[in-house]
Amino acid sequence: MLFYSFGFSQTKVVGTVIDENNNPIENVNVIIKDSENIIVGSALTDSIGYFSLSTVLKNIKLEIAQLGEIYFTKEMELIEDANLGNIKIDNSRILQEIVITSKKTALQKELGKFVVDNISTSSFAKGKSSYEILDYVPILNSTEKGISIFNKSEATIFINGKLIRDSETALNMLKSIPATSIKKVEIITNPDSKFEANSKNGIINIILKNNDNEGLKGSVSASMNHAYFNSQYGSGFLSYSKKKIALTSGINIDNTKSFSRFSYVYDNLALNKQTEIQSYTINRGTNYSFFINSEYKLNDKIIVGLQLTYKLRDIKSNTETNNIFKNIGSDLVNSTSLNIINNLIPNNNSFTSNINITYQLDDLGSSIYIDNNQVVRNNSFVNQFDYINSNTSNEKFIQSQDERFNINATKINITKVVNDNSTLYFGGNFIYSDIKNDFFHGNFDGTDYLSDPLQSNIFTYTDKTIAGYIIYEILNEKWEGKIGLRLENFEGKGTTASNANKTDIKNTYLFPSLSFLFMPNDDNEISLDLNSYIIRPYYSQLNPFIRYNSTNSYTISNPNLLPSLSYELTLGYAFQYTYFINLSYAYTENLFNEFDVVLPSNLIQKTTANYGSGNEFYLDFIYTNQFFSKNLNFTASFEYIYNDSKGYYNDFDMSYSNHFYSFRLKNQINLSKKKDLNFSCIYAYSSIDRSVLGQMNALHSLRLELTKTYKNFSASFSVYDILRADLEFSEAKELYGFYKKIDYFKNFRLNFRYNFGNKKVNTIDEKKSDIQR
16 A cells, blocks of 8 residues: 555545435445455545545446445446446445444544534433533533633534524524434534624534434423522424435423522722612523424425524513612611512514525535525513612602514525535625614603603614625645635614614625644644634614613613624644644724723613723643543543733723633543443633623532433433532722622532434444444
């Protein structure tokens, strides 16, 4: 083999393996043998049945096989590169899916992303949802708000390459989809110019298995969660595939009850006044969500897809807040105010539809993809306030809001495979949003609530984004690279009815991207990513209306917010799929966030505003491996962040610098020979962290989970954050300061899951086969 590789030039053999119904066949082995029937090369077909092999031999025998059984043989004389086109074979005897439990579930670095294969084959996936198993992926971290990559905020979720625009709906989908239904996970840490420019926090694309003629399969799960109160959750998942159609669907039903408690102390140094706020809230809610994804193969070239999601929320909360007013350092109370707030969020609902079409242009993989996404969302709330003041007259008023969202997004992606080594991607998208907010503030006159003309208002807002992109990708034996450019034009307009105040946003930006991956050998990979992003304010951050929190505290958004522009450079190194190091630098201008300030009038304002620009340096190190015949999965990660931000909000200096570090240990252990009993634990520590929100205390976290599987049934018991302390924030500025303490209640969960349906998955325990070559 060494003689061949140095003495002769190579030729390529490519083709696509299909069945008698013209459907692609994945994961069959394509083998090249020499004249003595010795294997000199092999490859697995991918998700579209495609394979590519290189050889220096002129006379070869090509075989298509699975588990030693040969389905196709062809002797060939290679004078130049050969494209065999579609190779049709009888797959009636081919296993639809082969699960090799000995194959490692590894984190792999690819061009511009990480990929995790074989999650479904892991014994640790049994009895877990997709949401739960993702927390054990080395570079991912899960919270109740979302899933984050490395040190970033919550990532954007895609399912089978389709964007889920509502983050809560995306999480509900992941909680209902069994981990055993995942084919692979793509973790796009630095999204390129193909994606919307607001994807700074990365993308997680969950690709589900789609096996032809698998029939009906599914699972149901139920869980009980206990923190301060008890909550119940239920979900179901179904998948069906038959010939040309594939369906997946899921449902979530939650009945929740939660308790929150905090105490805040604000100091107004200029007036020598202090406000202490003690508050607790009881929330009760029911949530329903449903989704269905479908694909239909019209013919060999056209696939049509339809995705539908629906979410319904009904929440009630009761808050009691006690404001205590006194001078700084004094025990003498000047006055008090008991604030009783009853909140109703009735029948908030969201409906999303996505219709898409994929048209295959040639046998090389060129295609056109078009989709249209429609979102209709109705949000409303009613807050009833009773302020019982010790030295002023009592207050009673109501605030209600009725929001209507209509969002339409259309995109087209064109992939043109130029040759085996290069591909051109280009396309664009158009997004249009139309939002109306009817806000009512009514003061109680003893009989009814009368509208306050200074605060009741209607805010209408529309925005549109027009974008186009182009990316060129080239692949080589030792390196891969792609360069892209995206142009986005954005216009947003908002108007308040009572005073004709207007929000007018117009901007056009170019977003370049560059990714490079160098592979000197099988053990080492070096990557370089250069990307640019924009973080545009959400509509809720532009809404100008005041929402009261207590007697002297309120929340107000900012219709004049500017978008943040961010530029990132990341250098990565990976060794043997075991060691990963990433070093990043980011510069961001026009930073914005929500934060508290104490105004000279002693009002406490929570607002969202631009406050300056910042530099950030990131260092991430990950070690991940398997031990004891793959019965122990172990991951250790460490991150260090340095932030330096400078800027002002009005007359307040918001500048800060910060050194932050954290480390995390993730362990999954099989406790039985049958691998039907496993134990998982995650320990995490984070140091003191400084941001525009204030200084947050250091935190420990420990999560323990025991899972038992018996045939199609599994049960698990989990304990969350048993080492975690209460959350504390502090701030000390020239004109004001504060201390916040938010109580944390430990969390226990009991979960049951049952899988049912057609079983075409054949498990081959610890077996080496041709597929592993």
